[in-house]
Structures are given as C-alpha cells and as structure tokens.
Amino acid sequence: MSRRTRPAGGRRAVLAAAVLAAAVLLGCTVWSGPPATAADDDVVVDVTIPQPEAVRVSDAQLRWGLNEESGAGAFFGGCNFLSAGIAGxxxxxxxxxxxxxxxxxxxxxxxIEKATSDGGTEPASWATRCLDPAGAPVDVGSTESTTRSEVVVDGGVGTLDLTARSASVRWTGSFTVAFYGGMTYWSATDPVLEVADGSGTLTARLSGYGADRQDPGRWVRLAPRTVTLAVLEDVELTREGLVVLPTYRGVAVDAPAGTVGQTVRDATNSAHWGSFPQDFVDFQGEVGQASYWFTSGGARDRAKPATRLVVSMDARTPVTTPDDDAPGGAPDTSPTPAAPVNEVRERPAAGPRAAATPDDAGVAVPAAQVPAGAGGQSLAAQPSAAPPTRDLLDDLREDPVALSAAAAVALLGAGGGIGLRRGWVVLPWVR
Structure with a gap:
C-alpha cells in the first residue's frame, strides 16, 4: 500500500500560518525568523494589524465651574453666579x-448644578444661587466661601481617537456668567473642545454687555466673537473622557487698557498667581470683569484660578473624579491674608428705609439689592472674620462698584428718594 506524504516544507508553512493566525487573534507579535532565502522552503507572511479608527461621539457632557469666583460672594449685589442660556x-x-x-x-x-453638603450635586435655582453647599449665604470676606456651581452641557458630538491622542467635540447651547448680582455679565455659546497630542483648547462664541467707566450711564451690546475659554495641557484622554485643570497658574497676561495690571509674582501669591487666556481677558476688559480673571493684587485673588474641567464622552456614564481632587486643583499654600472688611456689607440697616421703596421710575428697589429668599449678601451688619490689615477705603478704591454702592446707601440712609437707577453705579473696572 502506498502512502502520500506531505512535503516537510508544506507542513511548516501550514504550521506557521496557524501560529500567525493565533497571534493576530491574541494581539501578540510573532518573530518569523531571519529573512528567507531562495534555498528556504519556509513561507514568510507579513501581517499588518489594523489600528482602531476614531470613535464617533454623539452625547458628550461638559462640566465646568470656570473658577471659584464665579460662585462667590460679591461686594455688592449678593453674589456672582452662573445661569443657563443667553441673558437678555x-x-x-x-x-x-x-x-x-x-x-x-x-x-x-x-x-446649572451646585454642590451639596454630602458631596453630591443638585439643580441650582434662583433661590439657592447665592448659597454654599451647607445652605449658608456665600461670604465675600472668605475666598473659600463659594456655591461650587458648575455649568453642565450635554449632547456634544464629535470624534475621539485614542491612538492619535486627539478629540474634537462641539456642544450646542449657551450659559451666562453674572457678577455683582448681574450688574455685569456675559454669555458663552456653542463650546468647542479640540485636543491634539495631549494639548488643547475650549473655545466658545462670547457675547454680552459692557460700559465705559468714563460714562457710567453707557450700556452697549458687545460684538460676538470666538474666544478661548481655556487652554489645556497634559491632557490624558481615555475612552471615558478627560479630567484636566486648565492653565492659569504661572500664566502672564497683558491687562486691557484702562484696567489694573497683573500684579508682580512673589512668595505671597506664587501658588495662585496667573491668568485666563489673553483673548478671554481682552474680552472681559470690555465687559467690565477683566481683573476677575487674573491676579490683580486684590483680596479675591485666591478665588480666581481656573477649576477643573471634565468631559465625559457619554453623558449617561459621566467620568468620575477622585473624592480628594478639589475643584480648584492643587492646593494653594501661599500665606493666607486676613479677611477683608466690606464697608458696604457691614453698614447697619437704615431704619425705615430698609424696606423696598420705589425709585424715580416707580420700580421697587430692595434695600439690599437682592431679591427676597435669594440667600444673597445683606447690607445689614455682619461680624467680620478677622480685623482688616489695611484701611477700609483701600478695598473700596479697588472696587468702584462697592464705592458707588456705599454712596447709594449713604443717600438712602439720609432720607433721599433716589434709588439705584440704570447706569448709575459704575462697573467693577478694578478688582
């Protein structure tokens, strides 16, 4: 009986192919030996394993509080706060x-969501916009007193490519940042995240209203423009998303003309010294908030650094952040100055004028300029956390809104019938 025998070379070729096939399935790399020569009967197979293509993102979530100052107490108007949509x-x-x-x-x-005392979040409201997680009114005398509010935007669409370390996501929607109870505010529309090779930006189309400090009665609509909200470095992208602290600390900026400049960096402020992006600060120069976004030497400098930004590639499964990861990022270890004294906030109520009274236009003006139940700062006397380290008027000179508000309270206390009228109080050009 004759038996047909498969050539040895053929058996080796079949075996090599089987091994390579298994290696591909297991994601392994197999060495095929030295290059083949004409005398070898082995088969050399080059296998190219395809790399994953960019993943389509259809419902990404953006979560950001900008900085602690955006949810802090204000020298006038109760507090600074975030609002959804574009404010008229x-x-x-x-x-x-x-x-x-x-x-x-x-x-x-x-x-808009705000932190709760148990470490969670809850929907914000008009009544709670000036309350900290424990339910107490935020205090302008403490840079640690804040509502810890955040803007949350769902529905982001774009792509994520982990191999290229890149992502491109855009959202549809707007939010508004109001300071001094809304005396000065601006809006951001349709944020866009771009990340490439570990670096990126968050941009949006900004709009709002501004005034001229030489003409307090002027109120102008600002031309909308695309502005950089945040510059991102050392971005670690995962399939779930990213958590990153936007650049601020160590960033120098050229202050807009007519505003206070960035203070010199030294041992007392190095831990929180810095700035938001230059084009963002330029825009804020027109709004009236410029020095709230860089170190200006004011009492509120510690609350100005950018807080962490979180992007979840699927809003249904948000990225989780460590419990010990503070919203403001690295702790500020610079010396803590004594709390400033707000002459307006600590001035006693003016007796019968404490109730709301109509102004010349017939509009009811609450004495504290904060709606009832808002939890905002009151003009009634409150104890100071620490004695001032400088003259009270120094803080007021840095803060024209507080100075003008003090004048308003003085007039009301003297029995004057003049209320806070449109354009009568100067915006906070210096902080």
Missing part, C-alpha cells in the same frame, strides 16, 4: 431681580 439686556448696570426673568437653571442641553 437689563438696559443698564444693575443687579437682576426675580421679576426680570433673566435667570435660568436650565436651557436646552445646558443646566
């Missing part, structure tokens, strides 16, 4: 009221 015009520099209808906790895919 008040017609002048004055705090918002509930009746204005400008505030929104949600608008489309955008919502």
């Amino acid at each position: 015009s008040t017609g002048g520099a004055r705090p918002w009221t509930a009746g204005d209808g400008l505030y929104a906790a949600r608008a489309g895919d955008v919502r």
Whole structure:
C-alpha cells in the first residue's frame, strides 16, 4: 500500500500560518525568523494589524465651574453666579431681580448644578444661587466661601481617537456668567473642545454687555466673537473622557487698557498667581470683569484660578473624579491674608428705609439689592472674620462698584428718594 506524504516544507508553512493566525487573534507579535532565502522552503507572511479608527461621539457632557469666583460672594449685589442660556439686556448696570426673568437653571442641553453638603450635586435655582453647599449665604470676606456651581452641557458630538491622542467635540447651547448680582455679565455659546497630542483648547462664541467707566450711564451690546475659554495641557484622554485643570497658574497676561495690571509674582501669591487666556481677558476688559480673571493684587485673588474641567464622552456614564481632587486643583499654600472688611456689607440697616421703596421710575428697589429668599449678601451688619490689615477705603478704591454702592446707601440712609437707577453705579473696572 502506498502512502502520500506531505512535503516537510508544506507542513511548516501550514504550521506557521496557524501560529500567525493565533497571534493576530491574541494581539501578540510573532518573530518569523531571519529573512528567507531562495534555498528556504519556509513561507514568510507579513501581517499588518489594523489600528482602531476614531470613535464617533454623539452625547458628550461638559462640566465646568470656570473658577471659584464665579460662585462667590460679591461686594455688592449678593453674589456672582452662573445661569443657563443667553441673558437678555437689563438696559443698564444693575443687579437682576426675580421679576426680570433673566435667570435660568436650565436651557436646552445646558443646566446649572451646585454642590451639596454630602458631596453630591443638585439643580441650582434662583433661590439657592447665592448659597454654599451647607445652605449658608456665600461670604465675600472668605475666598473659600463659594456655591461650587458648575455649568453642565450635554449632547456634544464629535470624534475621539485614542491612538492619535486627539478629540474634537462641539456642544450646542449657551450659559451666562453674572457678577455683582448681574450688574455685569456675559454669555458663552456653542463650546468647542479640540485636543491634539495631549494639548488643547475650549473655545466658545462670547457675547454680552459692557460700559465705559468714563460714562457710567453707557450700556452697549458687545460684538460676538470666538474666544478661548481655556487652554489645556497634559491632557490624558481615555475612552471615558478627560479630567484636566486648565492653565492659569504661572500664566502672564497683558491687562486691557484702562484696567489694573497683573500684579508682580512673589512668595505671597506664587501658588495662585496667573491668568485666563489673553483673548478671554481682552474680552472681559470690555465687559467690565477683566481683573476677575487674573491676579490683580486684590483680596479675591485666591478665588480666581481656573477649576477643573471634565468631559465625559457619554453623558449617561459621566467620568468620575477622585473624592480628594478639589475643584480648584492643587492646593494653594501661599500665606493666607486676613479677611477683608466690606464697608458696604457691614453698614447697619437704615431704619425705615430698609424696606423696598420705589425709585424715580416707580420700580421697587430692595434695600439690599437682592431679591427676597435669594440667600444673597445683606447690607445689614455682619461680624467680620478677622480685623482688616489695611484701611477700609483701600478695598473700596479697588472696587468702584462697592464705592458707588456705599454712596447709594449713604443717600438712602439720609432720607433721599433716589434709588439705584440704570447706569448709575459704575462697573467693577478694578478688582
């Protein structure tokens, strides 16, 4: 009986192919030996394993509080706060009221959330916009007193490529940042995240209203423009998303003309010295908030650094952050100055004028310029956390809004019938 025998070379070729096939399935790399020669009967197979292509993102979530100052107490108007949507015009520099209808906790895919005392979050509201996680009014005398509010935007679309360390996601929607109870505010529309090789930006189209400090009665609509909200470095992308602290510390900036300059960096401020992006600060120069976004030497400098930014590639499974990862990032270890004294906030109530009274236009003006139940700062006397380290007027000179507010309170206390009218109070050009 004859038996057909498979050539040895053929058996080796079949075996090599089988091994290579198994290696591909297991994600292994197999060495095929030295290059083949004409005398060898082995088969050399070059296998190229395809790399994963970019993943399509259809419902990404953006979560960011900008900085602690955006949810802190203000020298006038109660507090600084975040609002969903684009706020319309008040017609002048004055705090918002509930009746204005400008505030929104949600608008489309955008919502505002604030921290709770148990470490969670809850929807913000007009009534709670000036309250810290424990339910107490935020205190302008402490840079650690904040609502810890964040803008949350869902519905982001784009691509994620982990191999290229890149991502491109855009959201549809707007939010508004209001300071001094709404005396000065601006809005950001349709944020866009771009990341390439570990670096990136978050941009948006900004709009809002501004005034001229030489003409306090002027109230102008600013031309919308695309501005850099945040510059991102050392971005670690994962399939779930990213958590990154935008650059601020160590960033120098050229202050807009007519505003206070960036203070010199030294041992007392090095831990929190820095700035938001230059084009962002330039825009804020027109709004009236410029020095709130860089180290200006004011009492609120510690609250200005950017807080962490979180992007979840699927809003249904948000990226989790470590419990010990503070919103502000690295702790500030620079010396802690004594708390500033707010002459306006600590001035006693003016007796019978403490109740709301109509101004010349017939509009009711609460004595504290904060809607009832808002949890905002009161003009009534409150104890100071620490004695001042400098003259009270020094802080007021840095803060024209507080100075003008003090004048307003003095007039009301003297029995004058003049209320806070449109454009009457100067915006905070110096902070």
